[in-house]
Amino acid sequence: MTGLASLLRPDEDTGPQVQVSLGGREFSVARARLGGFLRLQHLRSDILKGVEARDTGAIVRAVFAFLHLSIGADLETDGTAPWTEVWRAYQTCESVNALPDGEQFNILNYPSGGKAPVWDFPMRSIVWWVHCFANAYGWDKERTLDLWPEEAVGLLQEIEADNWAEHEFQHALSQVAYVPEGKNKMRYKPMERPYWMQMRKGGPKKVQMLRSLIPVGAVVYPKGAPEEFAQ
Numbered sequence: 001m002t003g004l005a006s007l008l009r010p011d012e013d014t015g016p017q018v019q020v021s022l023g024g025r026e027f028s029v030a031r032a033r034l035g036g037f038l039r040l041q042h043l044r045s046d047i048l049k050g051v052e053a054r055d056t057g058a059i060v061r062a063v064f065a066f067l068h069l070s071i072g073a074d075l076e077t078d079g080t081a082p083w084t085e086v087w088r089a090y091q092t093c094e095s096v097n098a099l100p101d102g103e104q105f106n107i108l109n110y111p112s113g114g115k116a117p118v119w120d121f122p123m124r125s126i127v128w129w130v131h132c133f134a135n136a137y138g139w140d141k142e143r144t145l146d147l148w149p150e151e152a153v154g155l156l157q158e159i160e161a162d163n164w165a166e167h168e169f170q171h172a173l174s175q176v177a178y179v180p181e182g183k184n185k186m187r188y189k190p191m192e193r194p195y196w197m198q199m200r201k202g203g204p205k206k207v208q209m210l211r212s213l214i215p216v217g218a219v220v221y222p223k224g225a226p227e228e229f230a231q
Helices: 034-053 056-071 083-096 124-137 141-145 149-172
Strands: 017-022 025-030 178-180 186-188
Touching: 017 056, 017 083, 025 056, 025 083, 034 056, 034 124, 034 141, 034 149, 056 083, 124 141, 124 149
Parallel strands: none
Antiparallel strands: 017 025, 178 186
């Protein structure tokens, strides 16, 4: 399957490619498909954890692992390339592997926080993606991990919407969906929809702000802020 264009970006056969310099060598970096993209996201998470913990060793290890995976070659520059050059190469690799047009997928709207299940383990998300597409379409792991990230997210949104519709239908047939309301009267209690299905695309719904939450005094908005903010 390698070489197929994305469903959502049909004019892109291989995805963007960029050049990075490290230790006097030039490397060509191509955008990763889903399998590589998910591994890069795990490494990016390791970098952020290292930053939060102020663990420079963890940051350096994760950055070089990210570069190794992005470039797909032995860098041989761990102790020779200037850190500014290493970091610039990392930023370039991260940029080319960013999810394109991610804001169009409402399923990526999710609340912060939440606890991982007790059966969680490192890299479980990759197994979860393979399981999800195998369960929905009967695909093997090679076909799933060869998807472009944006088409994988788009398909996942349709899978989750179908699953929700099925659960909602089954719920409507169940007695637990109806609660007593007065004499000889029952009221249907719909299932609460997932966070992403309740959100408008592009962000949370606008709500009226309490006066107690409005800042006291003049509010100075940054240059270029949307006009409605300044009204």
